[in-house]
Amino acid sequence: MTKSQMVAEVATLLKGYDESGLVDYISLDLWIKNALKEFGGNLMERQEGTIEVVDGKATLPENFYSLSLAMKCDLVGVACDEETKKYLQSSFFYRERTEKQEFWDNQVGAIPCEEGEECKTVVEEIYWHDKGKSAKFYYDNVQILKLVPGYKRNRCDKGCPNLNEYKSPYEISDQGGYLQCNFNSGYIYLRYKGLPVDEEGELVIPEIQRNKLTDYIKYTCVRRTLEAIYTSDDDPNTLQKLQYFTNMEKESYAASKNDSIVEGMLGWKERFKNKNRRYTRKFELMYSNL
16 A cells, blocks of 8 residues: 555545545655654665755655665766657756756766776666656766764664765765755765655555554554544544544554564565566666775
8 A cells, every 4th residue: 555545545534524624634644654664674675766965955765764875976977868868858857957967968878987997886777667768877976975973873774884984075964854964966875774665656555464554554644633633622522533543553553563573574575576676766886895
């Protein structure tokens, strides 16, 4: 089940309140994400991607959980055919990626390093499944990022190279939903553990044994919505419903916690990946000693 499907199901359960404008959809998104993160590594997948630094800040992926590797890099080129180039030029994605770049190579197979040289490059391949198109974006000048003192170490995986004391001029600090950087612009290549997403990049609630995790997320969202309605005196008659869904939430949490541990041991993450092999993004990191 995707996040949007869960939101729709919760809204249906609370139809009367939803029609009265008492269901907060922004809060539902946040509650779903936070509830999934309570299960920690049992639900996380290893993922990677690039994020853009604008005015010293880079927004982390919505599904980010913990850092495995972060490196500064510069966008230097793209390889695609002429038809895809026209598609890129007509999209916001293309403008965002290229408006500040001085060098842009649209020749198929172009790479930003000479043949025979050690190519310290991050290659990002983007697929548009509905368009049947793809393009490769090339990043070079790859440099590992230093974590500032006080960086939330519990947000890093064991063995994360950034935990070492690198003498790097470039630093990042964790500000929750984004990274604060000591450089104004550029790109950061990330390897991280994150919540599972489908091929469109939307958060997914994994189907585990007995499907109790889905129940828990649903009851959590309903309970928190009813709690907000009750405490704001929008409907003082919600107390009985609130008590019912609170009990259901507690029961489903205990069951889903046990099931997630068992499923994690059985390798549910690999099964999930096999169902979603058509990734929207594929990265190859060519960098020595990492």
